[in-house]
Amino acid sequence: MPSATTDRSAPPTRDPAAAPPRGARANPWLTLIAVAFGLFMVGLDGSVVSIANPEIGRDLGASTSDLQWVTNSYLLALAAALILGGKLGDRFGRRTFYLIGVAGFTAASVAIGLTGSIEGVIAFRAVQGFFGALLMPNTLGMLRAVFPPRKFGMAVGIWAMVSSVSTALGPIVGGLLVQHVDWESVFYINAPIGVLALVFSVLVLPQTRNRAAADEKFDIVGVVLLAVGLLAVVFGVVKGESWGWTSGGTLGAIAAGVVIVLVFGWYETRVASPLLPMRLFRNRALTIGTFVTALNFFVLLGVIFFVMLYLQSVRGFTPVEAGVRTLPLSLASVVASPLGAALTGRFGPRLTMPLGMALQAVACFVMLSWGADSSYATMWPPFIALGLGVGMVMSSSSDAIVGNAPVKDGGVAGGLQATALQIGGALGTSVLVSLISSRVGSTLTGELTAAGVPAAAAAGLNEARDAVAMGVAPVSDDMPAQLRSAVVEGSHQAFMNGVHTSVLVAGALCVIGALVAVIGVRRTSEQPAA
Structure with a gap:
């Protein structure tokens, strides 16, 4: 199999019209x-x-x-x-x-x-x-x-x-x-x-x-194929969080990108x-x-x-x-x-x-x-x-x-x-x-309830799961101190x-x-x- 060592076969290649580097x-x-x-x-x-x-x-x-x-x-x-x-x-x-x-x-x-x-x-x-x-x-x-x-x-x-x-x-x-x-x-x-x-x-x-x-x-065709393929893959990946990883948009973008990259690989074996x-x-x-x-x-x-x-x-x-x-x-x-x-x-x-x-x-x-x-x-x-x-x-x-x-x-x-x-x-x-x-999303309500938040309030706070996923507890200044403390504890545990x-x-x-x-x-x- 090919080597895991570095290539020692050729010296650096420079512009033949340029003078050898000095100083x-x-x-x-x-x-x-x-x-x-x-x-x-x-x-x-x-x-x-x-x-x-x-x-x-x-x-x-x-x-x-x-x-x-x-x-x-x-x-x-x-x-x-x-x-x-x-x-x-x-x-x-x-x-x-x-x-x-x-x-x-x-x-x-x-x-x-x-x-x-x-x-x-x-x-x-x-x-x-x-x-x-x-x-x-x-x-x-x-x-x-x-x-x-x-x-x-x-x-x-x-x-x-x-x-x-x-x-x-x-x-x-x-x-x-x-x-x-x-x-x-x-x-x-x-x-x-x-x-x-x-x-x-x-x-x-x-x-x-x-x-x-x-x-x-x-290789202009190769440039276009690779750029479009990588754009589609990376676009699907970065939008997966907001669109959902099983959504048609996410899967479609990633699949299209992968297919284009495979076509690129096939094409690259056939050009000089x-x-x-x-x-x-x-x-x-x-x-x-x-x-x-x-x-x-x-x-x-x-x-x-x-x-x-x-x-x-x-x-x-x-x-x-x-x-x-x-x-x-x-x-x-x-x-x-x-x-x-x-x-x-x-x-x-x-x-x-x-x-x-x-x-x-x-x-x-x-x-x-x-x-x-x-x-x-x-x-x-x-x-x-x-x-x-x-x-x-x-x-x-x-x-x-x-x-x-x-x-x-x-x-x-x-x-x-x-x-x-x-x-x-x-x-x-x-x-x-x-x-x-x-x-x-799957544990927030349970963690809030376990921390002492009433079940009805915990269910309502589940809508703030996006904030909790960023580490932010969904509390407000008008919350009673005990409830506020429980929301912070449950939110942080879910995170x-x-x-x-x-x-x-x-x-x-x-x-x-x-x-x-x-x-x-x-x-x-x-x-x-x-």
Whole structure:
């Protein structure tokens, strides 16, 4: 079977018309620093918006549906264009499209703060997602092209650390900015980061590309099929919570997307210059790495979403206080990413992928002990286990995907990895929140009654199950103190029932991911073809 190790078969490929890189452009570590700026900006923006949404809604008079689209428009544009962004970089220059992505993402961020309407915010979030799709895959594509194989694993470890930390820091940074400045500052912060990234990148990044691709016919049909298929799948997933997972709209959108993606895969095997070469999936480590990457962010973003609800709505912490309490997760991922890269370099992803998944499973199962009034001593251990697991899987699965792709397909492989990451994150947030909502709906009346709420009042409060699924107890100032206390107790217990169901499912999926990695990934001496 194909190898689980990295490709050592070809040197970096650059534009033949360009002079060989000299000085700063010849230093791969400066390339890593340059792409880290852009990666940090996109990762931070992906999670910081959840904190800003309530203020956006109040300031712009946005509905709950509008706020969902603030997130969903970004996710849809990002997921639809990631592989295209990697392909464009491979063909026309990864440095070029990375710089275009940084510039566009920065400009769209400033436009969001200036627009003054919820429609403008939604539109420019989609623009952000598109330029993020040009930026992200070319970060890994450039690293694949400039680092020698023996150092590529460590570079990916640092890349994974930046990605994990920026995502985990989002709630803290967002909380500080929203609480002490305004919601617009959540987007304006990208301006100085983006300008710094542009200036530094122009000075140090070498141009790399797939020289053979210049004479190839561009796969327009593949671009359209993949974009439409991924749009339909992600749209169905993000609307599943509000439409219902068994509704005709949800099932129809997801089914249509899956069929179109399958048609895309069939079509790609029949064109001379495919957008996504299906031969990449002959490598078992790459295929499993793609699956585990999706599962990794399914757990990370899904768990972070309801943990922030728990800390703020149930425990009553401010956004900043809640963010600070998740710092162990960020710090653990800082340690785990380079550690995972080092272990992957020595033992291969067959060790580190299942180990990371096992740590995440442990974190989820420990969360089963959480209650509405649990002490922080019960919270930080699973945060550390989750951070260690996420960081280790990020570095090992990225190495398995991009490291097993030929150098010429580095951008496409980076796009594949980023697409798996985004779809996994969208699925995690939607599915785990949907599980919480379903469990709250089935247990709320019983928990309210058990807490001392009269049966008639408990039945009436069942209509507030959507609020309870977000951790909010449906109380009012005119309620008697005893009734108010009972409603809070019963509502929070119903929410915790939902959390327990979600972490049980997430933990079981992590166990499955660990088993797939152990059974499916082999370490051999074969190398992928260039």
